[in-house]
Amino acid sequence: MSKKYLSTTALSKEIQLPAKEVFKLLSESGLVIREEDNWNLTDKGKEKGGIVKSHPKFGAYIAWSVDFKDDSIFKTENLNPKLLTSTALGSHFGISKFRINPILSELGLIQKGVKGWLVTPLGKLMGGEQFEYDKTGIPYVCWNPGILSKKSIINSMKEIQGEASTEEKPENNQSNIGFREKFEAKLRTADGHYVRSRAEMLIDNWLYMSEIVHAFERKLPVEEDVYCDFYLPVGKVYIEFWGLENDEKYKERKQEKIKIYQKYGFNLIELNDDDIKNLDDVLPKKLLKFGIQAY
Incomplete structure (x- = not known):
């Protein structure tokens, strides 16, 4: 049975990290090196199970053994901080990956681009960071984990799913x-x-x-x-x-x-x-x- 490999972009989706952050980790670990506009595999990267494959449309690219996603370089303690993809954000709140970006857009945190999603000024205040896919240039947004504790986001997600809000009701007296x-x-x-x-x-x-x-x-x-x-x-x-x-x-x-x-x-x-x-x-x-x- 042939061994299964993941492109670096596919790997980033598996571990729910932006592809840009994954390449940064691989580079800091000496597994890949940036030469001109291309990422190249190092000998150390080959020892980790990396190989170079070819795609008829996109050309040569680096792929990794599927079990490489469990490598220690991707452990939470090595990330500062671990940004959340929209899929990870949706998973936290129990919302489908197909619904989370439209919901974030309705809240005014992101907006639809010609392709992909763009962070808004409010989104930046909420911890959103702009990225784009290396191969396609399509923009996407990732989030600082701090967004998970934002009261406004928690209540909005609860309301969208028909759950009770955590907001406190005012006491029944004239001053309040x-x-x-x-x-x-x-x-x-x-x-x-x-x-x-x-x-x-x-x-x-x-x-x-x-x-x-x-x-x-x-x-x-x-x-x-x-x-x-x-x-x-x-x-x-x-x-x-x-x-x-x-x-x-x-x-x-x-x-x-x-x-x-x-x-x-x-x-x-x-x-x-x-x-x-x-x-x-x-x-x-x-x-x-x-x-x-x-x-």
């Missing part, structure tokens, strides 16, 4: 009651959302009738406890309606929220009472700035 608890969502919109004001109902109905997918009061995927009024997955756009402008506490809350939107570079559309009277004129123009066509 916030805007969302004070103004109960009683108004039912055309698509079944329950909102807190007539203005929110008009915005929700406008989006629904314009066939724009949207979420109401979605928590921002950050560590701060902040909820938007509306979120549009297409374009990763947040919409805030600013009412109660005469209320000092509300104005303070508004400024705090704006600072958070600016901190993470989120796409934000702001609406006021005058805009509500002219949604057909105002919203299409504001949406178009983020590449969303309403009609």
